[in-house]
Amino acid sequence: QVQLVESGGGLVQAGGSLRLSCAASERTFSSYATGWFRQAPGKEREFVAGISGSGGTYYVDFVKGRFTISRDNTGNTVFLQMNSLKPEDTAVYYCAVSSIVGLQVIPTGRMSYNYWGQGTQVTVSS
Secondary structure, eight states: OOEEEOOOEEEEEETTEEEEEEEESOOOTTTTTEEEEEEEETOOOOOEEEEEEEEEEEEGGGTTTTTTEOOOTTSSEEEEEOOOOOOOOOEEEEEEEEESOOOTTTOOSGGOEEOOOOOEEEEEEE
């Protein structure tokens, strides 16, 4: 059973940066796809960025050029560097792992992820 713990959220002014971390209970990220999702109040949880087991990355259009997903060499931590933050980026951010897809795949649907963290709040003030 993989356990995920996010950290790094907080309050930041528009234009600022935050770096989220997702720590796994075991060496996970070099074998499985990891996604970052976010959920704003009253909205559906949406995919933001992902990294495949083989290291490929994918971003949705509204974060391209601003967010960067990466992982450390141990395979135990995945990061989401968020720059040029906007008020509309305010949400609870979740990391999730999919152990059911191939090494090259980055799923964007929630149902493809079978492990989830508890989330970390990101608030961007205008």
